[in-house]
Amino acid sequence: MALSVGMNSLSYRILSSLSKVQSANDRTMERLATGQRINRASDDPSGMVAVNALSGQLARINAAVEGNQRSKSLLNVADDTLGEISMLTAEIERLASLGTGSGISASEKAAYQAQIDNTIDQIDRLLSQAEFNGTKIFTGENVIQAYTNSAPAIKDIKVYSRNPNVTGNLTLNVNVTAVATRGTSGNTFSAVTMSTASTLQITGKYGSATITLLSSYGSANILSAIRGVRGMTGVSANVTGGRVQFMTTDTGSDAFVTVSVLNGSQKVTQAGNVAKTSGTDATVRVNGETANAQGNEVYYTGNGVSLSFTFAGTTTGTRTITITGGGATFQLGTDTYSRATVGMGGLNSAELGRSGLGYLRDMKSGGTHSLNASGTNAVAIARQAGKQVAMQAARIGSFNKYQVGTSLSSLQAQQAEMTNAVDAIQKTDYAFETAEMERQNILLNAGVALLSAANARQASVLSLLR
Numbered sequence: 001m002a003l004s005v006g007m008n009s010l011s012y013r014i015l016s017s018l019s020k021v022q023s024a025n026d027r028t029m030e031r032l033a034t035g036q037r038i039n040r041a042s043d044d045p046s047g048m049v050a051v052n053a054l055s056g057q058l059a060r061i062n063a064a065v066e067g068n069q070r071s072k073s074l075l076n077v078a079d080d081t082l083g084e085i086s087m088l089t090a091e092i093e094r095l096a097s098l099g100t101g102s103g104i105s106a107s108e109k110a111a112y113q114a115q116i117d118n119t120i121d122q123i124d125r126l127l128s129q130a131e132f133n134g135t136k137i138f139t140g141e142n143v144i145q146a147y148t149n150s151a152p153a154i155k156d157i158k159v160y161s162r163n164p165n166v167t168g169n170l171t172l173n174v175n176v177t178a179v180a181t182r183g184t185s186g187n188t189f190s191a192v193t194m195s196t197a198s199t200l201q202i203t204g205k206y207g208s209a210t211i212t213l214l215s216s217y218g219s220a221n222i223l224s225a226i227r228g229v230r231g232m233t234g235v236s237a238n239v240t241g242g243r244v245q246f247m248t249t250d251t252g253s254d255a256f257v258t259v260s261v262l263n264g265s266q267k268v269t270q271a272g273n274v275a276k277t278s279g280t281d282a283t284v285r286v287n288g289e290t291a292n293a294q295g296n297e298v299y300y301t302g303n304g305v306s307l308s309f310t311f312a313g314t315t316t317g318t319r320t321i322t323i324t325g326g327g328a329t330f331q332l333g334t335d336t337y338s339r340a341t342v343g344m345g346g347l348n349s350a351e352l353g354r355s356g357l358g359y360l361r362d363m364k365s366g367g368t369h370s371l372n373a374s375g376t377n378a379v380a381i382a383r384q385a386g387k388q389v390a391m392q393a394a395r396i397g398s399f400n401k402y403q404v405g406t407s408l409s410s411l412q413a414q415q416a417e418m419t420n421a422v423d424a425i426q427k428t429d430y431a432f433e434t435a436e437m438e439r440q441n442i443l444l445n446a447g448v449a450l451l452s453a454a455n456a457r458q459a460s461v462l463s464l465l466r
Helices: 009-034 045-099 106-129 219-227 371-426 430-465
Strands: 144-148 154-162 170-178 182-184 198-204 207-213 235-240 243-251 256-263 273-278 283-286 292-294 297-302 305-311 317-326 328-331 339-342
Touching (some): 009 430, 106 371, 144 154, 170 305, 182 273, 198 243, 219 243, 243 256
Antiparallel strands (some): 154 305, 182 243, 256 273, 297 305
């Protein structure tokens, strides 16, 4: 074997290998220090592209999750407020029932009326105070605005939701082909004279009541006795052709009248009983689609719109309702088309009630439906108000649960999986990298030892010159 002093290519090859291991070791230490597997595009070009795309999508999902969580909180505030108002309307109905009962003194009625006044004021106060993040919920900011060219035939328009992606006004054509009717009995007993006192049980939509008609009663006394309990029964009466005719106070198929003779002359109701007689619902089509109707209260959902209104007219024909915008818009997903707009409002004491029946504010002292003015109507108005509050609460609760809630659950599942996908590409695997660093350290130590041995071979030539 020849011994010479040259370039020592072996040393260069070892130095090259050491340089590569050192570079790899630097990258490993950087990954361990930053927690990122990809710190620059050169670390993994295709991985960097994937991470950027996934991170952008994840950012949109995170924003949507935060938005839905905030929406859920707002809707919970609205739901809780309506829960309190629902209890107040039930209390008003109870007070009105007590205030119209028999044997109530003037002072007691005044006390009930004072409680009703305070409770109605509290309803308006709760609505005005309900807010979230500095924004009022029920004072008009979130009402979906609509009008009709057919007032007063169409009243009490309430729009519960609309398509937020439709710009401009939306006009609905309302075609009424049949108006609602009351349940009406045939002409029963003579309202002029009664041969004997009779006790009647009157049953209607709201319940039953028993009245006694004395033999001395004329038509005015008879009508007063029947109408005096109409708030409890939903049944009133008129005199037609000198004979009493029973009728429901409300229109619609759920409004009915039944009268039975408990004691006295069976001739009072002709054959002894007035068979159950019900009203009919209005027949209405909106934009060519059949709408649901309960009496004259019409409910329609279609074309991205959900609304209700009262048909107060007495003639058929075509009318229009125009929705101009407004409402509370919620971002449910990550794009502009995954939005929904709901209407929240129309619940103050001037709006709770119904055209033709009266409104909650009319029940206050001095109002047209106070206990002194029209006690039985007060009961019906309070019942209608409670129904409207319950309907609004149900709609808000349904939207909260089935749209915001399900969107939030879906987004959170996407958030978790998308985060896992980004982490799998981007984040440092500490177990792998520490093992890799240990291997690199061994290679570095081995390389240094080999470089020393290679240099020692060159140095051995000097021993021949000594």
